[in-house]
Amino acid sequence: MYEDILKRISNLSKIETILFERELFKFDKGIPFFLILKASTKKGRDLFFETLDIHEKKWFEEKLNKLEEVNPKEAEQSGKIIEKILNTIPELVASVEKDGKKIKKQIISNREIMKAGFHTNFTISDQMKGIPFPPLEKAADPGQKIIELPDPKKVKLMTNDIIDVIDKRRSRRKFTDNPLTLLELSYLLWATQGIEKLVNNNHISLRTVPSAGARHPFETYLAVHNVSDLDPGLYRYLPIEHQLVFLEKIPELKSKLNKAAFDQNFVGECAVTFLWGCVPYRGEWRYTLTSHKVMLIDIGHVCQNLYLACESINCGTCAVGAYNQEEIDELLNLDGKNEFIIYLAPVGKLNRKKE
Numbered sequence: 375m376y377e378d379i380l381k382r383i384s385n386l387s388k389i390e391t392i393l394f395e396r397e398l399f400k401f402d403k404g405i406p407f408f409l410i411l412k413a414s415t416k417k418g419r420d421l422f423f424e425t426l427d428i429h430e431k432k433w434f435e436e437k438l439n440k441l442e443e444v445n446p447k448e449a450e451q452s453g454k455i456i457e458k459i460l461n462t463i464p465e466l467v468a469s470v471e472k473d474g475k476k477i478k479k480q481i482i483s484n485r486e487i488m489k490a491g492f493h494t495n496f497t498i499s500d501q502m503k504g505i506p507f508p509p510l511e512k513a514a515d516p517g518q519k520i521i522e523l524p525d526p527k528k529v530k531l532m533t534n535d536i537i538d539v540i541d542k543r544r545s546r547r548k549f550t551d552n553p554l555t556l557l558e559l560s561y562l563l564w565a566t567q568g569i570e571k572l573v574n575n576n577h578i579s580l581r582t583v584p585s586a587g588a589r590h591p592f593e594t595y596l597a598v599h600n601v602s603d604l605d606p607g608l609y610r611y612l613p614i615e616h617q618l619v620f621l622e623k624i625p626e627l628k629s630k631l632n633k634a635a636f637d638q639n640f641v642g643e644c645a646v647t648f649l650w651g652c653v654p655y656r657g658e659w660r661y662t663l664t665s666h667k668v669m670l671i672d673i674g675h676v677c678q679n680l681y682l683a684c685e686s687i688n689c690g691t692c693a694v695g696a697y698n699q700e701e702i703d704e705l706l707n708l709d710g711k712n713e714f715i716i717y718l719a720p721v722g723k724l725n726r727k728k729e
């Protein structure tokens with residue numbers, strides 16, 4: 375049973391397999407395929423298993439062992455779904471090939487943003503026109519709850535040996551259930567966006583991280599899940615005051631974050647998720663068309679400081695660039711135009727013995 379279907383699947387080319395999986399995932403995360411695999415004869419299953427490497431085969435076998443016997447009606451329906459998908463593959467391949475040329479062109483044009491276009495893209499900026507400095511931070515609204523943060527430099531470091539910290543830095547995706555203290559959070563916020571000095575009539579901030587033209591075009595949002603003395607919910611950092619402003623409690627915040635990060639579940643399964651919003655005008659005001667390259671570089675410095683600061687207090691983090699832009703912006707109430715999320719980083723306590 376289902377041998378024909380499984381034979382067709384095992385004969386798919388690499389591109390066809392990717393397109394098949396993409397389509398299949400739209401149906402209950404691929405469940406119909408597992409159902410026919412379970413309901414198939416051993417011969418049919420083996421046909422498919424021959425296309426897998428040893429780890430993939432083990433993964434599928436474990437998954438199938440966990441599945442209960444399949445009801446024949448359900449299997450028949452699943453078979454129909456799979457056949458329907460298989461029949462659309464030639465059309466999908468043709469459309470991908472047609473798009474290929476367009477995408478190559480787009481790639482070449484996207485490369486332009488990576489270049490320093492200071493002389494080729496010269497334009498009169500808003501700064502040159504005398505338009506006032508954009509604000510350094512989004513101020514809290516009157517009536518919003520403000521949380522004072524402790525002195526970040528009072529944090530107890532596990533190590534202050536810079537060589538040790540750089541040497542140990544890794545992307546961490548597994549955290550313990552231990553909470554972060556407010557002092558540790560204060561330290562991480564200071565390390566990533568803390569202001570050392572305001573200059574130029576308080577229009578420019580000098581911070582713990584560099585930023586082209588000291589534009590610092592970011593706002594730090596925190597999805598707090600497990601931080602002592604903080605209720606779970608969404609917060610924003612006020613770097614000038616070194617305070618937090620409470621924004622709102624969001625039901626099922628963890629699972630909403632995980633979903634928006636394409637089921638990378640460590641994004642919500644942590645003590646606190648850092649989400650950096652970009653306010654592009656702060657950079658565009660001075661650098662117009664060249665601002666976007668430098669703003670993207672700037673955020674890398676911010677996240678690297680988070681990595682290093684985390685390592686120094688037995689915490690871990692992982693930079694996350696793969697997320698659904700619209701879903702995350704909507705979750706944070708950002709308009710996606712004048713402000714949008716550009717990077718995420720979950721933070722949690724580590725169990726080094728287990729690593």
Ligand SMILES: Cc1cc2nc3c(=O)[nH]c(=O)nc-3n(C[C@H](O)[C@H](O)[C@H](O)COP(=O)(O)O)c2cc1C
Nearest residue numbers: 543544545546547635638674692693694695696697
């Ligand atoms: C810009 C950027 C985006 C990243 N996005 C993700 C991501 O979405 N998911 C993930 O698990 N890791 C992500 N990472 C982490 C990388 O996978 C990681 O840095 C890489 O595997 C090297 O491992 P290391 O950081 O431990 O040296 C990202 C890293 C960077 C710098």
